[in-house]
């Protein structure tokens with residue numbers, strides 16, 4: 001199959017809609033990462049997404065809708081705090097997990113009685129979702145366990161020949177996946193951290209916990225148990241810049257192509273051209289992380305990352321992705 005990359009216009013949107021109605025998957029931009037969308041109502045279309053990505057069958061998908069979509073068609077009545085969160089943060093990088101009405105394919109939620117809903121703010125995503133006017137099930141548009149794509153070229157690299165169309169909306173500004181927040185209980189619980197921080201949710205809802213799986217318990221967000229976001233080269237992560245530098249020098253001495261991945265303030269410790277510079281703020285780091293991991297895997301035998309010291313707010317999401325990219329090293 002030939003994979004076309006098209007700008008977002010009347011013609012490409014018409015093609016995207018036609019493809020979705022045929023059960024195909026189409027990649028589209030969002031403000032977080034690129035998604036791989038299919039018709040959420042169709043078992044075959046949803047199964048096709050799992051097979052294109054090589055995704056484990058027990059990791060549920062998020063349903064994406066445009067800003068005027070009537071959510072009461074898909075999910076049970078929301079609590080007052082959920083309504084406040086929706087009004088405060090949507091459209092935007094917050095996914096809300098509701099009780100499902102069972103109106104989309106059961107394969108979307110892998111048999112759970114909940115449904116994750118996302119209303120992306122990216123203009124291209126809104127244009128696509130409005131044009132197709134369907135609930136669109138979409139995971140990130142990467143091969144399962146690889147780094148999520150933040151440009152049309154990243155999607156092409158992973159899924160070339162496997163999907164017919166990539167809608168190109170430029171580079172994603174947010175850079176890490178949406179915050180996933182369960183709103184089925186008495187107060188919100190964050191299942192995956194992201195650009196809408198726990199603190200921001202707490203401010204609107206009065207309370208917000210971050211879910212921590214207990215030993216032996218069935219995880220509430222099945223995606224959490226998988227290694228994710230990993231580049232193809234070796235990766236390692238250090239708290240101490242001095243230790244990272246000495247490991248960097250050791251690898252270079254062995255003739256390995258070592259690159260550092262760190263905040264701007266540490267980049268100058270490394271020789272010119274060998275630091276992948278994450279920037280200064282948590283938002284900078286979120287926006288650059290995946291592009292740098294993908295750039296790094298093209299040139300490096302090993303990426304040596306330095307873990308930022310901050311832990312709260314948006315940095316919690318950045319650290320979660322950095323830890324997963326470097327898992328087991």
Ligand code: TXA
Pocket residue numbers: 030032033034035036059060061062095097109112114115116118120138139140141176177178179180191192220221222223224
């Ligand atoms: O920013 C994003 O969320 C991107 C863009 C494309 O919208 N999408 C994304 O999808 O990251 P994916 O499939 O890579 O991650 C979806 C996450 C997984 O961790 C999954 O376990 C969780 O959402 N999830 C989906 N449905 C759920 C549900 N009903 N209950 C709990 N967790 C759910």
Ligand code: MG
Pocket residue numbers: 139140148
């Ligand atoms: Mg993903």
